[in-house]
Structures are given as C-alpha cells and as structure tokens.
Amino acid sequence: MTRKNHSSRREFLRAAAAATASLALASPSLAQSPARVVVIGGGFGGASCARALRQLDPSLDVTLVTADRQYVACPFSNEVIAGDRAIEAQQFTYEKIATGGIKLVTQMAQTIDPQARTVGLADGSTLRYDRLVLSPGIDLRFDALPGYDEAAALRMPHAWKAGEQTLLLRRQLEAMDDGGVIAIVVPANPFRCPPGPYERASLIAHYLKTRKPRSKLIILDSKDAFSKQRLFQAAWQELYPGLIEWVALSQGGKVTSVDPATNMLVTDFATHQVQVANVIPPQRAGRIAEIAGVTDKSGWCPINPVSLESTQVPNIHVIGDACIAGAMPKSAFSANAQAKTCASAIVTLLSGATPTSPKLINTCYSLVAPDYGISIAGVYQPRNGLFADIEGAGGTSPLDAPRAVRAREAIYARSWFETIGAEVFG
Amino acid sequence: MKTLRTSLAIGLIVASAVPVRAASAPPPGAASCSGCHAPTSQAIPNIYGRDADATRSTLLAFRNGSMPATVMTRIAKGFSEDEIGSIAAWLATQK
Ligand SMILES: Cc1cc2nc3c(=O)[nH]c(=O)nc-3n(C[C@H](O)[C@H](O)[C@H](O)COP(=O)(O)OP(=O)(O)OC[C@H]3O[C@@H](n4cnc5c(N)ncnc54)[C@H](O)[C@@H]3O)c2cc1C
Numbered sequence: 001m002t003r004k005n006h007s008s009r010r011e012f013l014r015a016a017a018a019a020t021a022s023l024a025l026a027s028p029s030l031a032q033s034p035a036r037v038v039v040i041g042g043g044f045g046g047a048s049c050a051r052a053l054r055q056l057d058p059s060l061d062v063t064l065v066t067a068d069r070q071y072v073a074c075p076f077s078n079e080v081i082a083g084d085r086a087i088e089a090q091q092f093t094y095e096k097i098a099t100g101g102i103k104l105v106t107q108m109a110q111t112i113d114p115q116a117r118t119v120g121l122a123d124g125s126t127l128r129y130d131r132l133v134l135s136p137g138i139d140l141r142f143d144a145l146p147g148y149d150e151a152a153a154l155r156m157p158h159a160w161k162a163g164e165q166t167l168l169l170r171r172q173l174e175a176m177d178d179g180g181v182i183a184i185v186v187p188a189n190p191f192r193c194p195p196g197p198y199e200r201a202s203l204i205a206h207y208l209k210t211r212k213p214r215s216k217l218i219i220l221d222s223k224d225a226f227s228k229q230r231l232f233q234a235a236w237q238e239l240y241p242g243l244i245e246w247v248a249l250s251q252g253g254k255v256t257s258v259d260p261a262t263n264m265l266v267t268d269f270a271t272h273q274v275q276v277a278n279v280i281p282p283q284r285a286g287r288i289a290e291i292a293g294v295t296d297k298s299g300w301c302p303i304n305p306v307s308l309e310s311t312q313v314p315n316i317h318v319i320g321d322a323c324i325a326g327a328m329p330k331s332a333f334s335a336n337a338q339a340k341t342c343a344s345a346i347v348t349l350l351s352g353a354t355p356t357s358p359k360l361i362n363t364c365y366s367l368v369a370p371d372y373g374i375s376i377a378g379v380y381q382p383r384n385g386l387f388a389d390i391e392g393a394g395g396t397s398p399l400d401a402p403r404a405v406r407a408r409e410a411i412y413a414r415s416w417f418e419t420i421g422a423e424v425f426g
Numbered sequence: 427m428k429t430l431r432t433s434l435a436i437g438l439i440v441a442s443a444v445p446v447r448a449a450s451a452p453p454p455g456a457a458s459c460s461g462c463h464a465p466t467s468q469a470i471p472n473i474y475g476r477d478a479d480a481t482r483s484t485l486l487a488f489r490n491g492s493m494p495a496t497v498m499t500r501i502a503k504g505f506s507e508d509e510i511g512s513i514a515a516w517l518a519t520q521k
Contacts, residue, residue, distance in 0.1 A: 056451065333461050340457035347451075359504065361458035363497055377497050379455070379504025393504030397496065409496050415469035416462050423460055 034061045035350045038119055038129040040109045042066030045135030045320025045335035047424045050102050052343035063103040072162040075332050076417055081170050082203035084370055090162055092425040112292040114313045131346050135320040136286025138192050144282040146257035155260035156277040172276045179214040180275035183265055185255045187282040188222040192321050192330045195227040199366040205240040206369050219246045221253040228376050228396050235368040285322035292316055300324045305382035307355050308342035317342050326386025334362045357382050365413030373409030453512035474520040482514035
C-alpha cells in the first residue's frame with residue numbers, strides 16, 4: 001500500500017513536471033488551442049489511432065477522414081465467400097466513434113500540402129493539421145498483371161477489399177458446377193494478409209468437399225514459400241486430400257497474364273482455363289500516400305518505427321498496410337498495434353518530448369476449417385529503421401497439436417475478431 | 427518547501443487544464459494486448475484491473491513454458507522479466 005502511494009505520487013510529480021515542461025516549450029498557438037491531428041482512413045489502423053489519441057489526451061482535436069459511412073472488414077470475409085457467414089457480420093459504422101469526441105468527415109481526402117499542413121477534401125474544403133496520420137490501406141495495382149484491370153475484376157474478382165467483391169466471388173462459387181476448377185492467383189510479397197490466400201483456399205475447399213466434391217482448387221503462386229505453410233499443407237492433406245493443388249513459383253505458378261473474356265490464366269509454362277478465377281493482384285499503399293509524397297519506389301511508405309513517422313515527409317505518420325513495417329505483416333492486428341504506438345508517439349511529440357522505443361505484438365489466426373484454427377505470432381521492436389522480430393519469441397502453432405488445440409485456436413480467432421471490432425468501432 | 431508546494435500547485439492547474447497522461451502511458455508491448463483481451467471477451471480472459479503479481483507470475487510461467495498455452499507462450503518470450511513486471515503493473519491500473 002505504502003509502495004503504491006509512493007509510486008502514484010511519483011507519477012503525479014512526473015506528470016506535473018511534463019505538463020509544465022510542455023507548456024514552456026509549446027508555441028503560443030499550441031498552448032492556446034488544442035493540437036490538431038487529422039487521421040485519413042477509417043479502417044483498423046486509422047479508426048484505432050483516432051480513438052487512442054483521444055484516450056491518451058482528451059484535449060486533442062482529432063478528425064477522422066474516411067471515404068465511406070460503412071466499413072467492411074476483411075478478416076473473416078473468407079468465411080463469407082465459403083458461405084459460412086453473412087456479410088453483415090463484416091460491416092461496421094462510425095457512429096460510436098463520432099460520439100466519442102472525434103470529428104468524423106465522410107469523404108475522400110484528395111490532396112495534401114505538407115508545407116501548409118493541410119488536407120484537401122473532395123468537397124473542396126481543407127483541414128489543417130499539426131500531425132497527420134495516414135492509414136489508407138492498399139490500392140490494387142491494375143497496371144501490374146497484363147489483362148487484369150478494374151473491368152477484369154468484375155469477371156475475375158480479387159475479393160481483397162471486402163464488400164461487393166466478396167459477394168461476387170461467393171456467387172461465382174455457388175454457381176460453379178460440381179467438377180469445376182477454381183483458381184486463386186497469389187502475388188509476390190509484400191501484400192495484405194500473407195496467410196489470407198491459403199485460409200481462403202482452405203475454407204473454399206471445405207465448401208467444395210461437402211457441396212461439390214468433384215471440384216478442384218488450384219493455387220497459382222508467385223512465391224516458393226508462404227505463411228504457416230507446413231501447417232496449412234498438413235491440414236489440407238488431413239482434411240481435403242487431393243482437393244487443393246499448390247503450384248509454386250518454381251513449378252511455374254506465376255501468372256503472367258489473364259484473359260477475363262475466357263477466364264484464362266497464363267503462366268510461362270501453361271494456360272489454365274478455369275470456371276472461377278480469384279485473382280489477387282500486386283498491391284501498393286493507398287493512393288493518398290503517394291500524393292502526400294510518403295511512398296518510395298516500392299509503392300509503400302518507409303517510416304521511423306519508433307514514431308511511425310514518415311522518413312520522407314515530416315509530421316506525417318503512416319500506419320497499417322501502407323507502411324513498410326519490416327517483419328510485421330500487413331494485418332489488422334498489426335495495424336491496430338501500430339495505431340496505438342503511433343498515438344502515444346504523437347502525444348509525446350506534441351508535448352515536446354521524444355518517444356521511447358516501443359514493442360509491438362502481432363497475432364494472425366487462420367481458419368483451415370470452421371473449427372480448425374492455426375496462428376502465427378510475433379513480438380517486434382525497432383531495429384535499423386524497421387520493426388524486427390525479437391528472436392526466440394513468436395512463431396506458429398505446433399505442427400503436431402491435437403485437434404482440441406486446433407478447435408481452441410478457432411474459438412480464439414473468433415474471439416479476437418469480436419474484441420478488435422469492439423475496440424475499433426464498438 | 428514553499429517552492430515545491432508552489433510548483434506543485436502550478437502543476438495541478440496545468441494538469442487539469444491540459445490533460446497529460448504521460449504517467450499512465452502503457453509500457454512497451456502493453457498497448458498491443460487489447461487487440462485480443464477485453465473486459466467483455468469470453469473465450470480469451472480479461473487481463474485488466476487484476477492483481478499485478480498474479481498477472482506477472484502467469485506471464486513468467488508462459489515465458490518459461492511451465493504453463494501451457496496456445497499463443498501466449500510464444501508472445502511472453504518476447505519480453506524481459508522487467509518488461510513483464512511493468513506490463514503487469516500497468517494492466518492492474520486499467521479497467
Ligand atoms: C481475405 C482477407 C482476410 C484477412 N484476414 C485477416 C485476419 O484474420 N487477421 C488480421 O489481422 N488481418 C487480416 N486481414 C488484413 C486486414 O484486413 C488489413 O491488414 C487491415 O484492414 C489493414 O488496415 P488499414 O487501416 O491499413 O487499411 P484498411 O482497413 O483497408 O482501411 C483503410 C480505409 O481508408 C479508407 N481510405 C483510403 N484512402 C482514403 C482517402 N484518400 N480518403 C478517405 N478515406 C480513405 C478506405 O476506404 C478504408 O476504409 C485480411 C485481409 C484479407 C483481404
């Protein structure tokens with residue numbers, strides 16, 4: 001008890017000192033009006049960050065700019081495609097966020113002036129910022145795979161942004177004859193949700209096994225290895241023998257062009273004519289990042305991992321799928337963890353202090369069947385300008401776990417989605 | 427003493443006008459926990475507002491493998507004893 005009193009008194013003194021120091025350091029305008037933080041992108045990264053900022057400092061003036069009134073979440077959307085889940089379970093709104101003192105602007109941010117520190121909106125108005133956070137997610141590159149453009153995506157859905165595309169792939173799968181072939185085309189790294197294509201293959205196989213057992217699923221991959229590979233492959237053999245064929249890069253898996261009119265997928269070695277073609281194209285950071293000048297040649301955004309601030313443009317932070325996070329995968333979990341780290345760093349920076357080195361966690365669950373979950377986890381810290389894996393920590397579920405453990409991880413996966421959905425939007 | 431009390435008083439006024447949460451900022455790693463753990467989560471236990479010593483010893487047991495778990499054994503290995511102590515203490519103060 002005495003110790004507790006002592007430490008809380010010490011903490012109070014520290015807080016008071018920090019407050020005095022920040023007053024002394026702050027410019028007159030900062031001291032008079034609250035600091036303005038604008039967050040662009042109301043997904044797992046941006047919405048989490050806006051909330052965390054207000055939680056850390058309720059006096060901050062926080063504006064969340066996002067394109068739509070509704071957010072459709074990707075995690076668990078593979079279950080929608082497989083017919084085990086309603087799309088409504090993926091939909092979130094911003095009403096609760098708006099009641100928490102965050103100003104909500106529902107339109108596209110179109111321009112950014114880093115000198116004037118302003119954001120130009122679709123309706124012509126501008127927002128001023130002291131700090132800007134970008135969490136725009138990904139843009140699909142419709143210039144990277146010959147034949148695959150926006151029109152092609154209406155024939156060969158990517159379903160890599162959830163919503164209409166998810167439902168389109170679902171309908172195509174339902175309409176497919178028993179005995180049909182469905183292909184999933186997977187890009188090279190880096191891309192959103194590294195285990196996502198293989199979870200999708202698993203859940204589609206689960207559907208085919210019970211409903212269209214003569215069908216086949218082929219994965220045409222631009223890589224020779226993938227996330228949780230041994231776990232996925234062992235489970236495929238156990239649950240869906242002979243149903244899924246994975247064609248690696250070195251076996252001619254890389255698709256070099258597509259023809260949407262005939263549902264044709266061309267590799268250097270073969271031409272695959274399929275009933276359903278799920279083409280996941282290469283990706284880059286959401287367009288606004290390029291407009292802001294925070295992307296590099298790769299199309300993604302280099303950041304300082306301590307503050308998530310762009311290394312190219314001051315006062316702009318980039319979180320989530322859009323940033324180059326080193327060992328951290330592009331996941332909703334990562335985006336959420338980065339958002340909270342970024343919010344802390346911004347509050348610290350606005351007070352005139354320097355943020356200290358953080359540690360972040362990621363855990364990505366995948367469902368191989370509705371009651372069969374596997375996971376990969378990691379703990380990260382800044383090293384050489386990136387988030388690096390802490391050695392000895394993290395890794396995947398064990399290869400030889402009993403089914404009860406897989407069932408438990410499936411339950412944890414669902415629990416994770418409930419919890420993060422509530423933390424971000426609830 | 428008078429100086430200290432005066433500066434404390436200033437600190438108080440400032441602290442209430444401009445909330446500064448530096449004292450309650452999460453220690454390294456702790457902000458990530460709420461991705462999975464919440465007071466309302468059912469399958470995954472709530473970790474907030476619980477006795478710091480209990481949380482600390484559970485995390486240490488995950489870390490040295492003496493307590494089995496699906497994912498926490500892998501995560502706890504990413505933290506030193508000191509870091510685990512700070513995380514447990516901070517979680518205890520959260521609701
Ligand atoms: C099939 C699939 C399964 C997945 N499963 C998992 C999983 O199990 N676990 C997991 O952790 N992750 C999973 N992910 C990954 C996860 O969805 C992403 O990593 C996460 O959404 C990234 O968050 P973000 O904030 O970076 O981007 P997003 O969530 O995409 O949010 C970006 C938002 O910004 C808006 N926006 C963009 N530009 C502008 C602009 N200029 N103005 C206004 N608004 C703008 C967009 O409309 C969007 O709402 C999965 C992904 C897929 C495709």
